[in-house]
Amino acid sequence: MIDNTHSFRFFDRGPSPLARLLFFAFLSVLLMFVDVRYRYLESTRSGLSLLVSPVQAVATLPARLWNQLGDYFTLQAHLKEHNQTLQAQHLVDVAQLLVLQSLQAENQQLRALTTLPLRQTQTSQLAEVIYSERDLFKRKIIISKGASDQIAAGQVVIDDSGVVGQVTRVFPYLSEVTLITEKDHVVPVQVLRNGLRTIVFGAGDTSQLSVRYMPISADVQNDDVLVTSGIDGTYPAGIPVAKIVKIERDPAYPFARITCLPLAGVDKNHQLIILSSLAKLPDLPITEVSADELAKKSKSKRGHP
């Protein structure tokens, strides 16, 4: 039997391959343009992700089963040792927690005295990493909590030692987290030692961060810890972000070149914590003024080409 007998149609084969290529290529370019520029397609994407997520679940199943099997056969000695270290850690933590509680109470009193707005207490959710960096180009992970767990874009993701990233896209049962090491991802921070405010940028392809636009004379040292400053409202204040490992002060440049390493296990952990409440700041008051200025600038540009 010869294959494709039913397709021996001599005249009507629909549009030529070239026409199809041009049509679908144009469609793809249009989609990319709309996606990159306007982000209109998020609902379509989350709809389609319902179809794709079973495939992804099946694909990760062997690795997950292997891990579970490994967990099951963990040596008893390891467990015992682990338990002991946990106990010791627990004691230390309890002590610190007690101090923290007293400090919190004291702080609340003080704030009540000065009628400052209370800092919101953070509620948090635990999520598991399902994928890490499917694409070589990206520093993004997919975690196991989505819109069904009231996750919203913009929430902050941390682990036990610091900031990991920020939720950037929410699907029904998953959400995408952009890591702080993503190229040009920005975190407002301050130096823990002296309170100096600055900004940390992701470096992209390596797991490093960099501090740009810091004058050569600025008071920073190796091993300085950077914590979030809380400015801009996206990241709550006081969470550790990075540690400075290298400072190059070249007098030929106006800014020092500062390299940091993230404190959190950005590429390592399996469980992450999503902080649920975002601080609500009043809106920036200067938007109208800046719009006017822009208009003036563009006018003057047109006036003097």
Next chain:
Amino acid sequence: MYSKAEIQRPVGNTFIVLSIFVALLLNGLPWHGVGLMLKPDFVAMILLYWCMHKPMRIGIGLAWAVGIFADVADASIFGQHALTYTLLGFGGVVLHRRLQMFDLRQQASQVLIIFALTYLAYGLVHWLAEGEVIWGYFLGVFTSTLLWIPLCLLLQRLQQVRVNRER
């Protein structure tokens, strides 16, 4: 190209859909580090195979649709994989007569060029959108080509087994 002059059984739609599904699954495995860099694009390979062997049924449109799914699975820009697979489908459909006359080794050399062009399109889109190029990504061209011959043999064998069993 069929060395034993076997006439192949008509391929069922289920078989084609299943093969594409398996390819999506393989692409979805948790690849890491060097493995990720060397990862062949299984979906591209399977689409090219079907576009080449069944150009009347599997064409550019289906390649585009699978590309959209790959975009969702990879969280890449909407249409990035779609554009890549459209180009791939076009290459397969237009060149299918020439490719079918070659033996597998000669095919592989032609397939290398098709893969290289489609990877180039993907890299170009990424460069335009994000402003950076990661050269390690292009190693996938060579691994995909190296796996082309085993893939063809495997798919042909699967079709032949079905014939024998049903006779």
